[in-house]
Amino acid sequence: MCPPLVTFDPILLTMKLLANFLCVCLALALAHADHHEDHSDLPDRCHGLEMDAAAVNEDGVPYFFKGHFLFKGFDGKAEMSNETFPELDDDHHVGHVDAAFRMHYEDSPTDHDRMFFFLDNKVFSYHEHKLEDGYPKDISEVFPGIPDHLEASVQCPKPECEEDSVIFFKGHDIYHYHVKSKAVDKKEFKTMPNCTSAFRYMGHYYCFHGHMFSKFDQKTGEIQGKYPKEASEFFAKCPKYGDDSDNVERERCSRVHLDAITSDDDGDFYAFRGNYFLHKYAGNHTLTADTIEHAFKEVHNDVDAVFSYHNHLYMIKGEQVFAYKVSDPHTLMEGFPKPIKEELGLDGPIDAAFVCEDHHIAHLIKGQHIYDVELDATPRVATNERPLSLFKKVEGAMCGPKGVNVIVGNHFYHFDSIMLFVAAKSLPDQHTVSIEMFECDH
Structure with missing residues (x-):
């Protein structure tokens, strides 16, 4: 209980005011601690x-x-x-x-x-x-x-x-x-x-x-x-799963949407979700799964967007870009990470990014707009802003020889070209990511 303030001695009054102040601070701290404790009891x-x-x-x-x-x-x-x-x-x-x-x-x-x-x-x-x-x-x-x-x-x-x-x-x-x-x-x-x-x-x-x-x-x-x-x-997107969890089975069949996806110069593709990623080899269609922390330790987890260019993976997270040389192991390039604004001429966050074969333009999707970045230019600047009317939110996009696959939730939509994707007024056929991209059987 805080001490009463009734006194006529200035020194005693000052001491009691200080005691009351400390008492109030202690009460607030305890209340904050109780609130924090209650918050930690939320189910996981x-x-x-x-x-x-x-x-x-x-x-x-x-x-x-x-x-x-x-x-x-x-x-x-x-x-x-x-x-x-x-x-x-x-x-x-x-x-x-x-x-x-x-x-x-x-x-x-x-x-x-x-x-x-x-x-x-x-x-x-x-x-x-x-x-x-x-x-x-x-x-x-x-x-x-x-x-x-x-x-x-x-x-x-x-x-x-x-x-x-x-x-x-x-x-x-x-x-x-x-x-x-x-x-x-x-x-x-x-x-x-x-x-x-x-x-x-x-x-x-x-x-x-x-x-x-x-x-x-x-x-x-x-x-x-x-x-x-x-x-x-x-x-659920969890930071860690049980030791007996089959990482490949879980990641290829998960109902949780992907965070990002890309295909590299060899035709391999990488799909990122939470703390994990899938790697599909073009030659034999083998799927492997690993933690982002292990293969791309500077990124740690939760990739926003990724694209491949000149045998490098550009991984976007928050307001930063990480550039890795595609190798075993993947190597972060000197000078990275860099701010997105400095490297690509656009403020983050970025929802999706992709580069089409034989081109040097990175297409960046932010909200319901798409931008072009000339990768051979110095400095790089985001230009040619266009609206995307079909989707409220794009999770990822990947360009290949047959066109562009745009991932929304657990589905993807195929467009024969970037121009058709941007100009489209109606949705093409819907495809399931887990079944048609990763050959999950359920």
Whole structure:
């Protein structure tokens, strides 16, 4: 307790004022320490968490729920779920979301593009992150025939299901709810584990059980492939994985988007994600995986963009450029790293970069604009700024003899030339990075 200030002695008054000041400082320091301690108690998805629910929002960003916390995307930190969906917790004081999914069926205009959350016997409907009037409602009112206290749910559009449906899970009981007719088909997936959450992503269906997951057939419940697998290895960007983790299998099949990609003068390509990178050899198509720290120790991790030019890899991170001679081991060139502004004539951060064969122009993508940098010029200057109307965010891009592959999320789009990419007004066919670039089988 701080000392009282009642005194008429100037010296004593000064001493007591000083004591009170120190007391207040100590209290603030302790409060800060308590706050810091609470912050350190946030759950870490890289430590084997069992998620309560999973869904994809209207922008395609995965949401994972654990207790009263929410993880956005594959590398977002834990935050309070009531910061994004306040009514979930503030009005009902619930500990966690039982199940969640996004309704994306245009034939159901009143429910299209809604996110549904299930808590005990209630369902919440959100449109553009706002709770709709009249909600929460009883589950039986909105989804007749579906029980309370669900464990998981996932949308299933046609033709993946015979009709636009929602699959609900409770124990081994599976309920296919047909959106248009509101009919319910009850099934039992005997070969499936009990799902604590379920997730449709990139056209595939995943059952999360504990900190593991299995891919399943949405009609039969049959587990497809070698499962279960560790969820954090394929649905989270972690600084380190278990000692028994198969780095090549994880990195080629991860659902986490790449940070950067390039192809060198020999036709080898390098793909970077978090602390790791994949190297694919052109001659024999062999894939290897290693840590960025080991092969490019000055960069450490988290590459923003990369391009290849004259047998060098230019790796962009933050406001710096690192130039490595392609060799074994890779060697950082003298004088690097350098500021992006000094080396390429543009302020960072940069989202993607690429150089096409037989050319000496680096194409830099920053936000929704692309710039050209003449690499043979001194000094180098970013010129020819053009807007990119097709994509809000580009993760990476790579140019080859057949054109440009542009990576957005977990997919890539092929354009026959840089000119067609910049001028395009509609999306070409969508391709899956893990399957079509890295030949992942699941």
